[in-house]
Amino acid sequence: MKLDWQADSRGERTGRIGKLQNAMRKAGLDAFLATQNVDLYYLTGSMQTGYMLIPAEGEPTYYVRRSVARAISESSFRAVPLGSFRNFAGTLAADYPKLFGGIGPVRIGTELDVLPTQVYLKLSEMLNASSTKVELVDGSGLIRRIRMVKSPYELGRISAAAEVVDGALTAALPYLREGMTELEWMARLEHELRVRGHIGLMRMRGYNQEVITGMVGSGAAAAESSYFDGPAGGRGLGPSAPQSVSRKTFARNEPILIDIGCCMDGYVIDQTRTAVIGDLPADLLRAYEVSVHIIRAVENSLKPGTPADALYAEALKMAADAGLSEHFMGYGEDRVKFLGHGIGLEIDEWPVLAKGFANPLEAGMVLAVEPKFTFPGRGVVGIENTYIITEGGPLALTRSKEELIILPIQ
Amino acid sequence: MKLDWQADSRGERTGRIGKLQNAMRKAGLDAFLATQNVDLYYLTGSMQTGYMLIPAEGEPTYYVRRSVARAISESSFRAVPLGSFRNFAGTLAADYPKLFGGIGPVRIGTELDVLPTQVYLKLSEMLNASSTKVELVDGSGLIRRIRMVKSPYELGRISAAAEVVDGALTAALPYLREGMTELEWMARLEHELRVRGHIGLMRMRGYNQEVITGMVGSGAAAAESSYFDGPAGGRGLGPSAPQSVSRKTFARNEPILIDIGCCMDGYVIDQTRTAVIGDLPADLLRAYEVSVHIIRAVENSLKPGTPADALYAEALKMAADAGLSEHFMGYGEDRVKFLGHGIGLEIDEWPVLAKGFANPLEAGMVLAVEPKFTFPGRGVVGIENTYIITEGGPLALTRSKEELIILPIQ
Structure with a gap:
């Protein structure tokens, strides 16, 4: 049995991203950071570890820890190596200068219902290492509502x-x-x-x-x-x-x-x-x-x-x-x-x-x-x-x- | 095949609690709060949902959400209903007055490597609702080292x-x-x-x-x-x-x-x-x-x-x-x-x-x-x-x- 993965591919996932962006704007969020395997699969079509950044306006990016090659072949959207976690804030600033170029605060929703606290704390610290203030808030309700x-x-x-x-x-x-x-x-x-x-x-x-x-x-x-x-x-x-x-x-x-x-x-x-x-x-x-x-x-x-x-x-x-x-x-x-x-x-x-x-x-x-x-x-x-x-x-x-x-x- | 669960019961688990208490004292922790199913099983002998509070000195308590009856029958230590989560701080203050009776700060280690952020934030807020200041810090290394x-x-x-x-x-x-x-x-x-x-x-x-x-x-x-x-x-x-x-x-x-x-x-x-x-x-x-x-x-x-x-x-x-x-x-x-x-x-x-x-x-x-x-x-x-x-x-x-x-x- 060969399944047609494309049936669930770019067009459908673009719609999901659009819904999430609408929800973000209503909730006053500047971006959404997906971290969980199931949410990543829902949004990208791939379940490789990493982070997907979805700005409230514009194109999302899937920052992949492992396996980069697999994520690139499966993802409906741009997938790139995460690289060093310490430099992730710098990578984001380069990719999304409008979002991370000011003093903030940038409000980012993420899945606080499943994200381990250790990762949350490291993300918060890393994202706030530069002069842009970044707030990580609970966005789990947004993605769960869209997935309904x-x-x-x-x-x-x-x-x-x-x-x-x-x-x-x-x-x-x-x-x-x-x-x-x-x-x-x-x-x-x-x-x-x-x-x-x-x-x-x-x-x-x-x-x-x-x-x-x-x-x-x-x-x-x-x-x-x-x-x-x-x-x-x-x-x-x-x-x-x-x-x-x-x-x-x-x-x-x-x-x-x-x-x-x-x-x-x-x-x-x-x-x-x-x-x-x-x-x-x-x-x-x-x-x-x-x-x-x-x-x-x-x-x-x-x-x-x-x-x-x-x-x-x-x-x-x-x-x-x-x-x-x-x-x-x-x-x-x-x-x-x-x-x-x-x-x-x-x-x-x-x-x-x-x-x-x-x-x-x-x-x-x-x-x-x-x-x-x-x-x-x-x-x-x-x-x-x-x-x-x-x-x-x-x-x-x-x-x-x-x-x-x-x-x-x- | 009938397994002798008692072989892994109270005596052995008391030793584990003792090791954890030693490690807490060395790390300057006043207590440890176990939340994860596997750690709860390791410490109590039961895997029912809830929290186990282990003070650096004294007897631990297993606050059980569900199933209380099952936890009581399986746990090597005192197991009681968690009751209302909002009143958990009050319950802890009543059970551990030396720990939660002052102004604090009380330093509690917990498994920040697995604890979802939402739960961590709710725990922090609930534990700090009274006049005692409570800090939740990462204690995952302590329990992981003992389990080695x-x-x-x-x-x-x-x-x-x-x-x-x-x-x-x-x-x-x-x-x-x-x-x-x-x-x-x-x-x-x-x-x-x-x-x-x-x-x-x-x-x-x-x-x-x-x-x-x-x-x-x-x-x-x-x-x-x-x-x-x-x-x-x-x-x-x-x-x-x-x-x-x-x-x-x-x-x-x-x-x-x-x-x-x-x-x-x-x-x-x-x-x-x-x-x-x-x-x-x-x-x-x-x-x-x-x-x-x-x-x-x-x-x-x-x-x-x-x-x-x-x-x-x-x-x-x-x-x-x-x-x-x-x-x-x-x-x-x-x-x-x-x-x-x-x-x-x-x-x-x-x-x-x-x-x-x-x-x-x-x-x-x-x-x-x-x-x-x-x-x-x-x-x-x-x-x-x-x-x-x-x-x-x-x-x-x-x-x-x-x-x-x-x-x-x-």
Whole structure:
């Protein structure tokens, strides 16, 4: 399979730069400095280490640490060697004399949500070594807002990832049986994802957060809470890997949560199905059905103009009406306070379907919606689809059949 | 397999806290604030999100965001809910009145090498909201230095990871054949690693760095340079995953670099072997043999007292004597400037066998030594072992047979 990288090339990226420049001008920023691998890829088409300087007016430059040759061959914009970090201020002054030639202050936005403090402090010091005063301020909101709305190319990539997840799940499900460990089955599923082109992990922006292929968990193990910023943590392989699969074996008549994704060509997908070997206990079956009711109800509101937080409020009310508030999106103290999240190059993109995200949905956003119910000691049930928001309503990218997966007792 | 987590529990961790407190006092720090998942695991035995405050004198406290229950059950020390972040300064003042009761300044070291700037700025502001002046300074060097020397428990975990890599390689090698893609074979190898307990990725401290199971690359694809902070990048699956395996098929008579690792119970291992289907060209075979000569020579110096940078200098000289300077540890501009690195909970630990690391090696350090030669358009050859430094010299933890792996043409 040969992918046409050019499809996502100069024209599209020029549009992204234009949007960022508009946002900069509104925010009173003179420039934006991209430092993070994912943002660099989004803006340049390359993921080599370095810095991209985007002035509020004019052409951007990608200052590359390593590999310069690779960045030059991949980048949609001018890419040059970073050279000595100490001289970076001088390089910038030479390349952007209007910006760095005066006394300043020059206000530069950068990704303070991910940039390590050590790098931030070194950048600040280096940029202020000359007589121009430079202020580094948080510009992460700007780039995250632009990334919320996906292009047709991006939608195609996320859809391709959804197809891979469905194919891998279909291939791996026949091997899921009683007595097998969660880890063993996950290894098989991951093999199916990997041979289809999964890059090996899903990228996540949050500090200390990790996600490889999502979470598979059964019964009591699935219901164990964890640091992971999602409704279901999972027991994991021990205190040093405290999420997702454990060495617990699958047993009959308990829910098996299959909350999985992959990363294809940089883009991730997120999908959850619930399975059972035998039958679900009646109360868990009912909770599963409530999760389906919630996702159906939310689909009716998944359209341009709906405030993101209204979707969460609607789901909370439905969970309460079903008497399941305490079990919704985790249990008790460990519940997470959202119903879903934006998804694209990272799994934790904006908007978040949560209180405080009052901005209306827009066409081209991609959202994972994941109503789930946790029963400590017994398991987690739920469903998750990833949708494009279109003028006509939501379009599901996840394509695995929407049903409780009932596996035979063998 | 049931692991005895207690083996690495309270006693050992109390020793780590003691070392950190000694280092704090020498550095003039009043406290250390651990924030990163790996450091939190090292210090507490748990990896739940939150902050650990270690005063220079007295007992530490683990302030947990999520999951509190899990942290309490796993932590070797007092773990309590973090509660409201805004009130964290008040909580600290109540728990550590000697530290936060005066006007300050209180000097607190934290991991500025990984802490996102946004969190750093919020912490600084919150901690300075009262009348006590609090300075957050870089303490990453302190914790990284303590983590350099491993305990017997840790050495056991790294050794277990080495055994898993050997077992997985042995199981996967028979499937490696001409015409198969690098990705397909990597998927098989990763399956073998995963079923043996690999947590799914290897942790790395560096900003924008990612490593899952290492790098497998053949011929020209292996020799493609990348941002990855190692001697061999690899073509990868595209600009959004620009390292390790590609969709290139294995061909005869070209080197196949198998630079792999895994993470068991939090601890990682790193090992490289070179394989070929058929025969290596004479000059690449010679370069491979030079890499073996270098590792044998370095082994003689891998003992307490040797300055880390002397090992790199020795290897550079041997590469130069062989006329291979331009090919050593990458090619041309993209060469990395080290011969090896510390390894433990992360793959990029201290010391680095590089210029500027003049401190002498100590017993209990674990080092991956990886002399490699890159030939653009043709491939990468080399070898890598991970060693414990002991009083009697190096003890290799990696146990895969040290030979050029020659696979038959079928």
